[in-house]
Amino acid sequence: RQRLLSGMQPSADSLHLGNYLGALVNWVRMQDEYEAIYFVPDMHAITVDYDPAELATRTRVTAAQYIAGGIDVDKCTLFVQSHVPEHAELAWVLNCITGFGEASRMTQFKDKTQKHGSDVASVGLFAYPVLMAADILLYRPNGVPVGEDQRQHLELARNLAQRFNYRFGETFVVPEPVIQKEGAKIYDLQLPTAKMSKSAESPAGLINILDNPKQAAKKIKSAVTDAGTEIRFDRETKPGISNLLTIYASLSGKSVEQLVAEYEGRMYGHLKVDLAELVVETLTPIQQRAHGLLDDPAELDRLLARGAEKARGIAAATLADVYDKVGFLRPG
Numbered sequence: 001r002q003r004l005l006s007g008m009q010p011s012a013d014s015l016h017l018g019n020y021l022g023a024l025v026n027w028v029r030m031q032d033e034y035e036a037i038y039f040v041p042d043m044h045a046i047t048v049d050y051d052p053a054e055l056a057t058r059t060r061v062t063a064a065q066y067i068a069g070g071i072d073v074d075k076c077t078l079f080v081q082s083h084v085p086e087h088a089e090l091a092w093v094l095n096c097i098t099g100f101g102e103a104s105r106m107t108q109f110k111d112k113t114q115k116h117g118s119d120v121a122s123v124g125l126f127a128y129p130v131l132m133a134a135d136i137l138l139y140r141p142n143g144v145p146v147g148e149d150q151r152q153h154l155e156l157a158r159n160l161a162q163r164f165n166y167r168f169g170e171t172f173v174v175p176e177p178v179i180q181k182e183g184a185k186i187y188d189l190q191l192p193t194a195k196m197s198k199s200a201e202s203p204a205g206l207i208n209i210l211d212n213p214k215q216a217a218k219k220i221k222s223a224v225t226d227a228g229t230e231i232r233f234d235r236e237t238k239p240g241i242s243n244l245l246t247i248y249a250s251l252s253g254k255s256v257e258q259l260v261a262e263y264e265g266r267m268y269g270h271l272k273v274d275l276a277e278l279v280v281e282t283l284t285p286i287q288q289r290a291h292g293l294l295d296d297p298a299e300l301d302r303l304l305a306r307g308a309e310k311a312r313g314i315a316a317a318t319l320a321d322v323y324d325k326v327g328f329l330r331p332g
């Protein structure tokens with residue numbers, strides 16, 4: 001069986017609809033067909049300003065949302081990044097084959113430093129994509145299911161795998177990005193030209209998976225729409241309606257074309273009311289399951305410990321191979 005790997009940062013109190021539709025629904029869909037490895041990249045979450053008192057809880061809440069969203073821990077391996085020290089160890093080796101200029105060209109880093117200034121940005125933030133490459137390459141996956149915004153990071157992971165293999169001998173599998181068409185990029189509901197993100201300018205632009213369902217419905221109903229009245233997909237002139245159509249399509253499993261045909265001659269308001277209802281129907285059971293899991297954190301921690309043990313079995317073997325190849329003296 002082919003292997004998949006992916007992760008989502010525990011950097012907020014909840015995942016958002018972009019994480020859910022851009023990543024989690026695909027993870028769930030693929031867990032039957034592939035040997036899937038999913039993890040919570042908590043080490044990535046400390047690359048920016050954060051509250052240490054909240055991180056452990058956010059890590060649990062993130063893992064709970066994976067499971068509540070449909071990840072089956074009996075089919076997949078589910079773990080927390082910092083429980084498997086090989087991630088940091090491989091990242092160091094990969095740092096040493098990454099060009100400074102190459103890392104400087106990562107657009108997410110450039111965007112963040114432009115916004116906050118390069119003195120605020122940590123070296124950890126700079127090296128973040130290299131840690132992500134280590135996360136991936138340690139497990140030699142064939143595919144990495146992510147949203148469109150992670151494409152460049154994945155390209156770096158591919159380049160580093162090829163470079164390492166060339167320089168030190170065949171070691172890593174060069175992974176393919178797995179980016180779905182529908183849902184690959186969900187936009188902010190109030191600013192539908194910017195991607196939906198936890199750092200949204202207005203909370204009304206962002207739907208969190210753990211939002212009160214009534215509030216989530218309200219956010220859909222008050223989403224910014226475009227001039228005109230026709231319901232049609234056009235990212236350029238109708239970014240608001242196009243975003244709602246994308247969300248609707250991903251949640252319902254229908255295609256955008258099908259929805260456009262269904263809503264012909266109807267108004268924006270009709271689409272919003274139906275979509276709001278669908279959002280509530282989707283979020284409610286996920287929230288119930290997530291809260292159920294969080295009621296027993298000890299049990300959740302046990303599941304994660306079991307996952308980390310499975311993950312280490314794979315990661316330790318790859319790292320030993322890497323340490324041999326780069327020429328480290330192995331302990332006798």
Ligand code: TYM
Nearest residue numbers: 006007008009018019022023041132146147184185186196
């Ligand atoms: P993160 O935590 O920002 O996002 C998690 C996943 O959600 C997707 N995503 C979106 N998809 C569609 N529309 C959006 N508005 C949207 N926002 C986020 C992301 O593409 C991603 O798939 N660096 C990664 C985490 C990571 C990782 C890894 C991923 C660390 N190591 C190894 C894969 C493999 C990140 O910050 O994603």
